Amino acid sequence: MLSEIHRAGLQDMRLVHHKQLVRNKYENILENLDSGIILFDSDGVLAFVNVQMSRLLGVPRKSVTGCTLTQLLRHPGITRFKKKKIIRIFRETVFHRKKFHELVDEYGRSWLITMTYGDQMEGDFLISVKDVSEFKQIEQTAYQNDKLAMLGKISASIAHEIRNPLTSIRGFIQLLRPHLIHLGKDEYVRIILMEIDRANDIIYEFLNSSKPSAPQTTLIPVRSLLKEVVLLTESEALMKGCQIELRAGEVEEACSISVDVKQIKQVILNLVKNALDAIDGKHDHDGQGRIEISASRIGEQVNITISDNGGGMDQHTLNHLFNPFFTTKEGGTGLGLSVSYRIIRNHGGTIGVESQVGAGTTFMITLPLIHVAK
The missing domain is CATH 3.30.450.20 (PAS domain)
Incomplete structure (x- = not known):
């Protein structure tokens, strides 16, 4: 009788011990x-x-x-x-x-x-x-790709239907120009031609956003590329009371990238012009708008950043920034950044943005480096 009670007690102790082990195991998993x-x-x-x-x-x-x-x-x-x-x-x-x-x-x-x-x-x-930030990013990328694919189908079907009549209209206006000048209506001609050219520019941007041409790559030093961008934009910046500062000293002159120079220059120019629009009178404590373009080497990649001290963007704007047709500018097409996104991706790089309302914006472009022997 005592032995049976002893065995039952041992069995109960083992059961309790087993339950405690299981509980500890699951608690460890949860931890x-x-x-x-x-x-x-x-x-x-x-x-x-x-x-x-x-x-x-x-x-x-x-x-x-x-x-x-x-x-x-x-x-x-x-x-x-x-x-x-x-x-x-x-x-x-x-x-x-x-x-x-x-x-x-x-x-x-x-x-x-x-x-x-x-x-x-x-x-x-x-x-x-x-x-779930990474999952959201993947979801956003898939959504972006779907939109760009849809944009490609639309642009392919309507681009020529719009551009052909515009070309004809422009030609006839040019023929009529001497008669309109004689009638004192030269200003009308100028406005019509300007609006036709603007429509053509929008169509060109539309086509580029759907399917940018394959990169025609050439080697170019990173510093040289950024210096060209500064030269192209500094006069406009000065007119807007803004200073552009180039900081590419950390990147050696021998560090080059194999890119379509025209396309990458288009991306950086677009970002700098966006920065100029964002500043638009919103200056820091010393009364100066500032844009900083910098480059640094990270492993086998170069990181190009364009920072401004403008008004910044809220989270809603950031979430939709690279979507085709999304714009916060009056009269904007909403295609510039979606084009930039596609161009950088076609070059095997990445483009991202950090911004805060009232604290400015920073765009980051990462591209693979190619080392050139001296």
Whole structure:
């Protein structure tokens, strides 16, 4: 009898030990997930926080474990921005019963919030937070490519139908010009020709955005390319009360890129002109608009940046910046940056942007380097 009780006791101890091992195993998995995990029990008390969630909150786990939501919102170590996000998550997932919610943090990263509750949770609320910025970027790139493909089909079907009559109209206006000048209507001719040329420029930009020609590559030193851009834009900058500063000293003269010079120059000129438009009277404390063009070597690539001290852009504008037809300029076509995106991608490079309202904008272009022997 005693031996049976002893065996039963040992079996119970093994079972308890096994359950504890399983529990420790799963807790260890939760601790090391790349997603933030937080668990509120049925009484609304925070019962579990994993390492990643502690990092996201910016406070030690011990300081928040056992807190209610109200106490969490009063925690001195959690920033005001994060507290506002916690309230929003609570409102969307608990109050409105949404099991999935997305938000963007102060650094522009995208997060997916998932709420799990119900009978299987026995009254507990499990919240997971995962960084989905890379997935969003992939999604945005796919969306961008779809738009560019659609743009190509549209442009191929209508470009010639528009350009041919414009060419004819321009020719007839030129023939009629002497008669109109005789009638004192030379100003009308000038305006008509200017508007026809503007329409042709828009069509050219439209065609380029859908399918830029294949790069006709030649070797050019990075510094030489940037110096040419500065020479082409400094007079316009001076007229707008803006200073362009070139900083390419970190890149050796022998460091060259194999690119279609015309296309890459078009991209950089477009970015500099956008910077000039963005400054447009918004100067720093010394009353001067500033554009800084710089280049630096990063491994086997060169990083070209164009920074300005203009008005900057909000997150909505940044999210749509490279989409065809998206523009914040009155009279703009919304094609310049989508063309630039395609050109840089065709050269095996990348183009990105960082901006903040009131703090200016920085565009970053990365292109592969080619070393030229001296």
